[in-house]
Amino acid sequence: MEDLPIFQERLLLARRRAGVSQGELAKRTEMYASDISKMERGRMLPTAPRLRRLAEALAVSADYLLGLTDDPPARAGRTHQETHKVAI
Numbered sequence: 001m002e003d004l005p006i007f008q009e010r011l012l013l014a015r016r017r018a019g020v021s022q023g024e025l026a027k028r029t030e031m032y033a034s035d036i037s038k039m040e041r042g043r044m045l046p047t048a049p050r051l052r053r054l055a056e057a058l059a060v061s062a063d064y065l066l067g068l069t070d071d072p073p074a075r076a077g078r079t080h081q082e083t084h085k086v087a088i
Contacts, residue, residue: 006067008042014058014065014072015040029053 015025015036022040026033031050038044046054055062060072 005042007045007065008040010060010065010067010072011036011054011058012040014060017072018058025054025057028057 015022018025020028022036023033025031026036029036029050030053035044039046051062051065055065058065061069063069064072
């Protein structure tokens with residue numbers, strides 16, 4: 001790949017690895033396909049809720065998409081709620 005900013009590169013790579021089109025990813029994340037395209041071209045960055053939906057739909061961590069880790073898989077078998085449970 002050419003030198004893309006990390007988020008663009010990782011979003012595109014994760015989408016291709018998942019074998020989904022921009023349109024399919026848009027449906028899975030309740031976004032517009034044009035927004036996915038804009039993010040992959042560096043013309044838009046996701047909000048925190050959108051970043052979470054993208055990561056979940058692509059089975060990668062938000063940290064991976066943001067370039068904070070090189071390990072793409074999200075924690076296997078754990079839901080968002082399980083990951084963020086607080087003991088009372």
